[in-house]
Amino acid sequence: MAAINAMEKKLAEYKCDTNEAICLKLVRFPEDLEDDSTTFHPEYSHQLFGDDEVAFGYKGLQIQLFCSAGNLTTLLNVKYTSKVTDTIDCVEPDDVESKIREIIPASSCSNTEDFVSLLEKEAKFKPFGTLLHMYSVHNEDAGEDITYQIYKAEMSCPGFQEYNERLQTFLMWFIETASFIDVDDERWDYFLIFEKYNKDGETLFATVGYMTVYNYYVYPDKTRPRVSQMLILPPFQGEGHGAQLLEAIHRYYLTVPKVLDITAEDPSESYIKLRDFVHAKLCQSLPSFSADQLIQGFSQKMVEEVREKLKINKKHARRVYEILRLHNTDMSDLEHAKAYRLEIKRRLVGPYKKNQRELAKMRKCLRPEELGNQMSQIDLQTQHEELEKSYQDLVEEYRRVLERLAQA
Structure with a gap:
């Protein structure tokens, strides 16, 4: 058991977060290639690397996917400090380059010098x-x-x-x-x-x-x-x-x-x-x-x-x-605020009223225990609480829109 745990720990050292490992860049000038400040990373990589968004088999993995700023000519380089096969036999690393090549054009570069020479053609784009x-x-x-x-x-x-x-x-x-x-x-x-x-x-x-x-x-x-x-x-x-x-x-x-x-x-x-x-x-x-x-x-x-x-x-x-x-309602005026609140809640309450109408139609064909379950789902107190929360959340969304409008 100890040997198994030690092996699992050793293998875990070769797991990399692909959202961190993938380095994206829009390159305008050759010097951008070495400028880390222009690098950004994905929000998602699960479609290629699974729900865990992990690549196995490498330490210090860096998947460089650089594009020229205009025409998006693509450079793919895969770098790492060590691979699992360096220390553990019979364990294969993920073929990360093949996974990336599934979604990028076949014409993509794999040589930095070729990519830099293509940058010179950006003026024609x-x-x-x-x-x-x-x-x-x-x-x-x-x-x-x-x-x-x-x-x-x-x-x-x-x-x-x-x-x-x-x-x-x-x-x-x-x-x-x-x-x-x-x-x-x-x-x-x-x-x-x-x-x-x-x-x-x-x-x-x-x-x-x-x-x-x-x-x-x-x-x-x-x-x-x-x-x-x-x-x-x-x-x-x-x-x-x-x-x-x-x-x-x-x-x-x-x-x-x-x-x-x-x-x-x-x-x-x-x-x-x-x-x-x-x-x-x-x-x-x-x-x-x-x-x-x-x-x-x-x-x-x-x-x-x-x-x-x-x-x-x-x-x-x-x-x-x-x-x-x-925007045109003085919410500090109780009467105006109430009128606005009721106006919004009349719309929000629509789905609840629809559920009540559907329940009324089902009364004749539901057994008592089924009817009880349905009734519990539309408890009036719960409805009022949910309705109030929906209203407050909506007003908060609207206020953010109005703040942006004011800034614009």
Whole structure:
């Protein structure tokens, strides 16, 4: 038993956290290769390395996955200080390089010198597709405004399919349930953000992030674009690029008459916060969302105006109404605060009332013990407590949106 425990302890020394071992980098200049400050790590690696996100067989494992900043030309290097076979016979390490190569293009480099030579071609790289929007962000470190551009690309653009293959590998590291999409399906739209910068008098572009949108058919002659995947690369996060991208997409689809409204596929909490901010920002200048209209309650006029002018659906319009009404409500006034609270709770209580209606229908076919179980699940006191918590959580979310609006 002691020998087994000693062996388990020895083997444990060769386990590495793959989220720490994988080193990602967007390389602009050759000196970036040795600059640890430009390195970032995945949030997820379970799709390649299992739920434990562990690679076995190495000490000091470092999986370098470096990309040129613009064209995303890829360099893969696997380094380690020692391997399990150095000290223990008949135990094989994981083939980590083969796992990584499952998701990166076959054309990726494995030689640093070759990669550096390809960096020289970055000046020839230009964004794909049609320019939709341009904006600037002030960079405190550089002491200047940096220009960014948003493009809509087509899979038919020369070189874009190969570029997309390189770009989508980042999804695996930062979206928990990511998968590669079918590029042969023409109903996909692709939107990209690039930073525009200068080097030795030349204009270059760095990839910032992107979004994919699928156009679903809506009977009889409309489409409903659904945001599928959205990613702002870590070096650019927290600078407002996601909001710029989502707003640009709304403005683009306004030019497409057949679009009914815009939705999202299984949105994350962070995406919902982003969407709340963008929708509230866009809606606050609409006549139907003026202060005097908000105080009168949610209206069909609001629904129609946001769908016509911003491609926002009824459910999201209601959420924007609640956010902007909170902004226009004096919560220190007990009467106004109560009116707002009741307005929100009337919507939140809907699912509870639905359960009660369904229970009433089941009374005739449930045995007494089954009915008792169902009744216990909708205890009124519990409902009131859950309803109050839901209300307080929602108001806190709305306040954060309003704080961001104030800063914007």
